Amino acid sequence: MLPKLFFGYFAIVMISLSLVVITRRNPVHSVLWMLVLFFHIAGLYLFLNAEFIAAVQIILYAGAILVLFLFVIMMLNLKEEITAERFIGEWPIGVALAISILMLIFFSISKITAGPQGQHTIEAIKAETHTKAIGKVLYTEYLFPFEIASLILLIAIVGAIVLAKKRG
Amino acid sequence: MVPLQWYIGLSAVIFIIGMAGFMIRRNIIIMLMSIELMLNSVNISLVAFSHYLQDLRGQILVFFIITVAAAEAAIGLAILVALFKNKAAVHTDEITEMKG
Numbered sequence: 001m002l003p004k005l006f007f008g009y010f011a012i013v014m015i016s017l018s019l020v021v022i023t024r025r026n027p028v029h030s031v032l033w034m035l036v037l038f039f040h041i042a043g044l045y046l047f048l049n050a051e052f053i054a055a056v057q058i059i060l061y062a063g064a065i066l067v068l069f070l071f072v073i074m075m076l077n078l079k080e081e082i083t084a085e086r087f088i089g090e091w092p093i094g095v096a097l098a099i100s101i102l103m104l105i106f107f108s109i110s111k112i113t114a115g116p117q118g119q120h121t122i123e124a125i126k127a128e129t130h131t132k133a134i135g136k137v138l139y140t141e142y143l144f145p146f147e148i149a150s151l152i153l154l155i156a157i158v159g160a161i162v163l164a165k166k167r168g
Numbered sequence: 169m170v171p172l173q174w175y176i177g178l179s180a181v182i183f184i185i186g187m188a189g190f191m192i193r194r195n196i197i198i199m200l201m202s203i204e205l206m207l208n209s210v211n212i213s214l215v216a217f218s219h220y221l222q223d224l225r226g227q228i229l230v231f232f233i234i235t236v237a238a239a240e241a242a243i244g245l246a247i248l249v250a251l252f253k254n255k256a257a258v259h260t261d262e263i264t265e266m267k268g
Contacts, residue, residue, distance in 0.1 A: 007170045011178045018182050018205055022189030027197045034201060041208055048175075048219040053227055057211075060234055065204065065241045072245045073197060076252055087192045088261060094191035102184040109176050118223025125224075137224045138231065149235045156239030163246035 003047075010044050025086055031069050038062045049122060052131045175216035182209035194259045196251075200244050207237045 017037040024030040038061045045054035088094075125133050138146060186205030193199055211230045218226030248258070257263055 003170050007174060011174070014178065015181055015185070018185045021205065022185060022193060022198065022202055024198075027195060027201075030198055030201060034204070037205075038208070041212060044212060045215055048215050050215050050219065050227055053211075053215055053230055056231070056234060060238060061204075061208070065238060068241055068245055069197065069201065072248060075249060076197075076258055084259065085194065088194050091192035095188055098184045098188035098191065101187070102180060105180040105184070106177065109173050109180065112173065112176065114172065115221055118221055118225075120224045121222050134224055134227055138228055142228050145232060149232055152235060152239050156242045160242045160246040163243070163250050 006047065007044075010040055010047070014040050014044075023086070027073050028070070031066055031073065035062055035066055038066070049125070050130070052134055172216060172220045176213055179209045179213035179216070182206075182212070194261060196248055196258050196260060199260070200241065200248070203244075204237060204241065207233055 014037060017033055017040065020033045021030050021037060024033065038057060042054040042057040042062075045051075045057060120133060128136075183206050186202045186209060189202035189205065190199050193202070211233055214226040214230050214233070218224060218230075251263070252258065255263070
């Protein structure tokens, strides 16, 4: 009973926070509400026994990506944003499309059958600690994708500098 | 024990809210934040699957998604800054240069 109550709190707060994020007029308010949302997502990860992912979520999303958003918002002019129209003219079509896709997903969720169980049971992870278990899988089975991820980050660094520098 | 379907349902609802935000907002910054919202909802479902199937691969995939999300945010915001330098507009319906 208690886990369900816990999940219910997280679900209600996360859904209402994401609705708040996409409807605020001022982007700064949206970013700050999103910060609260990311902390709740990290809490849900802890609830799912993924401690390292929860830490990465707070450090990377709440610490890095949202600060990047705030920096860019500070560079832009927000005076007219406060009074401008928030939504595009065709917004009822967008909402109707979203709700119909949601219905489709909910019909298919009831048909889910779980696949075969893996070998990383809670006891095995507990004996090895979560970070070590993840590191072992990441650096043995997924070493090549890991290297490709570093290449993606390199491209992002170079691309951001090239795009944002002055023409000269 | 919370059923797996609840997590998938929560993830689907947040994904759809992000999708709706991407479609109906005029402001590019909020649209980029909606993309982050969608990526996060997929992360929730991946971690839930990883926990319920007792397999760490879902969490490895979450790492790669976080990497791609960081790269996407950096590039997207750089494009936004470049756009704002050339044309002081953050509203998508005012950017019509490529309209035929």
